[in-house]
Amino acid sequence: MATQKKIDTITALSEKTAKAKSIVLADYRGLKHKQLEELRKALKKSDAEFTVTKNTLLKRALGEKAALLETQLKNATGALFAYADEVAPLKELLKFFKSAGAGTTKGGLLGNSVLGEVDVTRLAALPPRMTLLAQLTGQLNAPVQSLHYALSWNINKLVWALSAVKEKKG
Numbered sequence: 001m002a003t004q005k006k007i008d009t010i011t012a013l014s015e016k017t018a019k020a021k022s023i024v025l026a027d028y029r030g031l032k033h034k035q036l037e038e039l040r041k042a043l044k045k046s047d048a049e050f051t052v053t054k055n056t057l058l059k060r061a062l063g064e065k066a067a068l069l070e071t072q073l074k075n076a077t078g079a080l081f082a083y084a085d086e087v088a089p090l091k092e093l094l095k096f097f098k099s100a101g102a103g104t105t106k107g108g109l110l111g112n113s114v115l116g117e118v119d120v121t122r123l124a125a126l127p128p129r130m131t132l133l134a135q136l137t138g139q140l141n142a143p144v145q146s147l148h149y150a151l152s153w154n155i156n157k158l159v160w161a162l163s164a165v166k167e168k169k170g
Contacts, residue, residue: 006057013053013061013079020081023109024090024120025069028052028078030102036078039096048082048089068114072106086110090124 017023028036040050055073059066066073082089097103105120115123126132 009053009057010060013051013058014063016049016051016079016081017061017063017065019083021084021111022082022086022090024080024082024093024115025072025106025108026050026078026080026093026097027076027104027106028102029076031100035100035102039093042092042096043080043089046082046088046092047084048080048092050078050080050093052076052078065109065112069107069109072108077106080108085129087123087126087129090120094121094124 036052043050055077058077058079059073062069080089080093094105105117107117108115108120110123
């Protein structure tokens, strides 16, 4: 029987899932309440939210996506909702779990892609977004720079040859 509190919880979770760019499910067992509060404060800085709720309520809030995460929605589950950046809150979560000595990730969703535990760990190992954009810019600029050097090489060679002739006659 659905109580008003459960309906409100499902509505709030549905809004969070619709707004989130990525959702990571985690097993938070072993963490104390005070540690969870510290985690929430740390995640708030990177525009993310860590919510602990019943798996059945989270399944209803996820709707069709719940079938993708059926195996991960077992035991105690906390959900990390990342709103602005997909990866930064995940790095913060894993760093916190490591320092606390408790908690593990189960998997999650990145857009419509399902992530396993290994995928989540690999995603957290990525460099920051600005670094990736700088690397992409460098890669896109490399062919243009190479073409510039190739085209200017013959002109440089001619200038060097004329300079050598001038010095010789000099």
